[in-house]
Amino acid sequence: MSVSSFVTYLSLEKKYAENTVVAYHADLQEFALFCSENFKQAVIDKVDYTVVRSWIVELVNLKHSNRTINRKISSLKAYYKFLQKIGEIEISPLLKHKSLKTPKKIEIPFSEDEMNKILFEIPFPENFEGVRDKLIVELLYATGIRRVELVNLRLSNLDVDQGLIKVLGKRNKERVLPLLGSLKKLFALYLQERRGVEGSEKIDFVFLSKKGDKIYETLVYRVVNHYLGLVSSKVKKSPHILRHTFATHLLNKGADLNSVKELLGHASLASTQVYTHNSIAELKKVHLLSHPRNKK
Template sequence: MVLTSFISYLSLEKNYSQHTVSAYEKDIKTFAHFALQEYNVENIDAVDYTLIRSWIVSLVNASISNRSINRKVASLKAYYKFLLKIGQIEANPLIKHRALKTSKKVEVPFSEEEMENVLQQIEFKNDFEGVRDKLIIELLYTTGIRRAELINLKLVHVDIETNVLKVLGKRNKERLLPILGSTKKLFKEYFKYRKNIQEISDKDYVFLLKTGNKIYETFVYRIINHYFSQVSSKVKKSPHILRHTFATHLLNKGADLNSVKELLGHSSLASTQVYTHNSIAELKKVHLSSHPRSRE
């Protein structure tokens, strides 16, 4: 197996995040373990599709969702594509594989009222943690940045004089985002509190715990879940729903799809179009209430 070379390729040439690279590595090792245990195959580099199909069947029998199975198979497909690229194999055994059918996942964004209730009605503590939490919610909603982008945001990326935020997205793709007046005000307030932290381990990063370490994924999720549970009965309350809300509210107010695509940092319009179903629902409502024929 040339797994080590593949992992280096993902990290150095493809610029994938460590989280993504780890997921690829885990999926491939899981398949390798299956091949060894079930078929006594020690090297998965030259297997045929029959063995891979057996693995897929075993995953289905283990009640793993089709969506998760497709992700695992995609990791394996990328591995064989790499082997083909370096001349290690002559054909990708997954070249004709078709992904398992999955149901479309519709995520419900927060309403404008829910956003207003969180940012205006909830009393955040007037201290470092309270101001930080409010700024995190405000920033996710007003810029649409991803959770990982928020966590890795550095002080040098925030220019509150020109109201611009520099974000390093997937594959280190850089984009500039505007900072709204309300967000700028919170940034200034937060930085005042941040200066009073005695020992800062991760001094380059914007968002910190009161211990001086930078925030982490589960922590951000807990903040969103905690505050939105007070105003919303929606089942899913996560940082990604705020990104979804950002895009939906912009589209509902007439923003064009290309502009939203750039703000979100998507590489193609297809990725942005998943956010349009709610704006279409809004358009239907306007159409129904405004068109003369709707009363017929």
Template sequence: MSIESFISYLSLEKNYSPHTTTAYRNDLVEFKNYCRQQFQLEEINQISYNLIRSWIVSLVESGVSNRSVNRKIASLKAYYKFLLRVGILTINPLAKHKALKTSKKIEIPFSEIEMENVISQIPFENNFEGKRDKLIIELLYTTGIRRAELIGLRVKDVDCKAGTIKVLGKRNKERIIPLLETTKELFLEYNLERSRLKAVEDEAYVFLSGKGNKIYETLVYRIINKYFSLVSAKVKKSPHILRHTFATHLLNKGADLNSVKELLGHSSLASTQVYTHNSIAELKKVHFSAHPRSKK
């Protein structure tokens, strides 16, 4: 059973995105090359755990982070689960493998002041790109959608009259997210500029480049980095930090964790709880300022 059969399964049956399937393929090909070079093995269908462990050791010794190693092993584990499913294997060599320990990755959200400075103080250009960039920042911050969801947003999925957008998330799971009045106003302004584009290649999609093509990941990243570099000294300024900021600011204002989970499109509360550390910091501040014993 070839790696490509597995990739087709992920794409067609599991609805994984091209970005995700490419990552799986790269990890499996890397492992296959290791097996060929170190053990003269051409196939990785029937492999012992000892061989896999030697790969893990080689990755760690070469400076690959534990987090990256865990991701590569997750790809391998999914491949062997697939082989079990189709009857090629009877035992998963990674069944008892334990992931390497990793430090918790804490990403610092933008403050409310930083957000206000970007949205209200920066003079965005009064043209197509300016209107588009401001809407992208506003939409990421007020809805918490992922970068891929923003890029894939279609014109038919935006209902300014109802004040909602329909987002296609991971595993093709749809969810409806409400729009704030300010976001709806920016949509109307952007749509007017969008209608003036001379040539539109990907007209089904909301966000386009100046040439009328669907926007892409690096462009979204550059937009966020460009404007937030003007107001923030934070090292990391990315679309995901805006998603993190959305969740943190809602929780800090008392939003219910389950509601935030639904807005973010998480399948479990565990995924949403990574955003609560900033809310705890806010609670500590309130607790310290309000409790009589704090003045002792």
């Protein structure tokens, strides 16, 4: 009963995305199955840390990565925190648990030259799909919005004349973002092309497939991956890398970290600080080239 209440809590009160709720639920079901098969304890509310530790050992033996194991344990942590909140338990069995060490994940952003090649040198088809795809790439890079935010962008949240878009982020948190002049022109061109798509007048979502349906996240990934692949051999060529590139380029140009945090829709500065390592590298380069002591 507590698990179903927890799932409802995540959906309705915490307003987590559906995929996140499904992942949490799956982790709890997996742990419950492990308990019932190995400890004869089908009720996961009553376990102690020795049971959790045994599950971690099994996950390691099953060759799960430390990152995956930490994610699963995070689901348990959230569940036991919920049980404390509703008074079912006093102390979480994971109170003194320490996460497994994971290698630092360094994502390499695209350079300004690479982005300029995509936006000014690579030819996009002069039709609905070509205009749409160029808008997708430029919007992701120029605003740093998430892929899901782009997919769910509505016409009612778009003001081309004022150069503003309203984005619905994580946990239904709204933020308003400015549009560059080039984006305003591209939006105007796209909306003109969009009118020619059959059934488009019935859909409030901005981005459509050529069949007139709302686009989906996989399509956005394919578009971005294709065009980034034309200018670079980097392994990661995803919408998230464009978000990473957006943040890095702003910070390299001297943007305030708090401002970048607001533009990205992060809840805390800690999330934004992962983008600063590239800025520090850029500052080191400028320092080496500019400081008079380096010339001696």
